[in-house]
Amino acid sequence: MDKEMNYGSDYTFIPVTSIGSGIGIEVLPDLYSHTIQIVNIVLVGTAEAFVLVDAGMPGSSEEIISVMEKRFGMGSRPKAILLTHGHFDHVGGIIELIEHWNVPVYAHKLELPFLSGEISYPEPDPTVEGGMVAKMSKFFPNEPVHLGKRVQPLPDDGTVPFMPGFKWIHTPGHTPGHVSFFRESDRSLIVGDAFVTVKQEYLYKVITQEQEISGPPRYFTNDWKAAKESVIRLHGLNPALAVTGHGLPMSGELLTENLSKLVREFDQIAVPEHGKYVDGEIH
Template sequence: MDKNIDISYGSDYKYIPATSIGSGIGIEVLPDLFCFTIQIVNICLVGYPHTRDFVLVDAGMPESANEIISITEDRFGKNSRPKAIILTHGHFDHVGAIIELVKYWNIPVFAHEKELPFLTGKMSYSKPDPTVEGGLIAKISPFFPNEPINLGNSIEILPKDGTVPFMKGYRWIHTPGHSPGHVSLFKDEDLSLIAGDAFVTVKQDSLYKVLIQEQELNGPPRYFTTDWKSAWESVKRLEELNPSVAVTGHGSPMSGERLSRSLKKLVNEFDKIAIPDYGKYV
């Protein structure tokens, strides 16, 4: 029996007509790290081009599977498929195409064990907060899909030893706050960081700044973040790694002195920069 037969999205799964000027643009951050923007969110392809040894990190917006398959084949060759999909977390904009991709490629998905209830149909995330201090995207967040998807037997727990399957040299770091099982991925050799939504490089709750993709280091998207104390601790943990380059779930990659300066400022002023003045999770 096909193990993918019972996997499904939640009943509120739908296309979200939100986009940015970065949509459809790919950036080779490093020779083996490629970032691609789908509407308002980034996916990463990790591995050297035209090899069969690569993974996909996160799975984009709803109804983006064909686009993800196309850019994967552009980079790695026709009929290529990743060894696995690694999820930083399970919010709708990071798992939007995952059912189609798992069925098409027949590959496993890995996530932190605390994220599994949201990926096996057992539990919904806390509802996004439209009352939180922020812009228009925060206000429309109740329309975003929030019911759990069910990946059935296709989902596996990230190894307890911190290694990342099929991502040699990378380790996963538990960075909760934005979600209970959120992880970031770090490679000690070149200090590259895939941060997910632990912090982002655009003010994600502002529709205008999302549209124009004005680069600005910020905390996790406010409307979905429920534990601000943990979110602050997570950013501190990542800043201590002194990353040379960071790819975030939203916004363009940031590197060098600007990244280290901005991260230090975010850590020191997280309560002013990231934590909203009001909202039901503050």
Template sequence: MDNSSSTERFLPVTSVNSGEGVEITPDLYCFTIQIVNVCFYGKAGRGADWVLIDAGMPKSATAIKGAAVERFGESNPPKAIILTHAHFDHIGAIIDLLEEWDVPVYAHQLELPYLTGEKDYPKPDGTVEGGLVAKMSPLFPNEGIDIRPHIQELPLDGSIPMMPGWEWIHTPGHSEGHVSLFRKQDGALIAGDAFVTVKQESLYRVFTQELEMNGPPRYLTTDWKAAKTSVEKLASLKPKMAITGHGIPAEGSWLTENLDMLAREFDKRAVPTHGKYVEEE
């Protein structure tokens, strides 16, 4: 197993929002790297405590560190890194970041084999219904990486280290150990790829970042029954704002109405008509 390929293989795909950030709440900041979002939890300020959620695309460590310096000051690493899951576009910078930041990394128990060098993900499905990104997906890395001794299991009680008031929710389907993060106090949701607000299979939609409610990216989703249950679970929380792994943040009535619709009509709106993992089910 090549323990670096998922974090070393630069992919020349991007969006109009790449390099831009938006503050969702005073302590929640969404930063876009090419086609994926990372989150900074913590109020802005030099020397302030903060947590990084997900680690972006391969070769993006410089961009993440630059955004962190701008928000939290020089020589101020996060207290921890939380991973929604370990697909290549959510761990791309992590090895480079850990060379400079000696911090713990937390993920769900079922995601750990992909972060300790024990397993590779199933290969992306280039035959799945969608668009050009789906057809390109066999080129995407699927190899596991080994980030021991940094990697740790998320606490079984649902709490999130260094993020008081937040809970993690197991939302499998897109990956076995996928989690979403929720704060009941204000209804803030970090959904990862349980659902996304862009048609991730379409190169045009990915580039333009048109707001649109969608299920998880099809080319990497291997369990559609679990994915449906996960969306239903998140819709039942009635989040007031959501940062997804791909697409622009959503809030208010648009989020409520469209997430409810996705949950009700998941088979029609999210599940592809054909594809390797659909046919296997």
């Protein structure tokens, strides 16, 4: 492994999965979502030019390479890896992928300290109400990955490298530098964890992928005011299609109705009744 890059010392395989694990969905001809255990990676583009959005769970690099080669052909390589944020389940295979493909990584400038080994994320909060996944979260890695000079800030003008037609939208709350990607022409939204389409705290719902719009995963979200403002911002884009970091893609009237409901009832649906990051206790 490149000496310049390393994972946090707490990075390890997490034994939790869903019935969707290993399944890919062609959402659009140039938008493909694939589930790795409990999290989604997204391939954006065509065989001529494509990127990878997010990098899966710890130990998932071989699966990601296999998914990509199955879709685009043996030896295919993305132009870049784009990160919605740097939590362990979105960067779990990233070092091996960088070494395999030798491609750049882009993230929001406020996320860079968590991707260059400087700052750990706040520890997950297993006390938030929810089910077994919330309780398991105390075992989730929160130390930063160190990507050295391989990670670069997204351009200030809102454009997304190698994703023509897309703009990045700053959607903090879940993490300081969380971003979502939006394409105005067909109103396609790659959400990350700004909102999700499964109650990520409940093991039964994670396993069965029961579709239910919710705010960002509670156990890792430490700024609920910013998280609410981010959902309102994304709702204002009037997306026709949303590919989220957790859960199944949602589109059309179902998305419109559910996202409107999430905005109206954010405090009831998304924000936990108790927890160390609620009511400004810790930020």
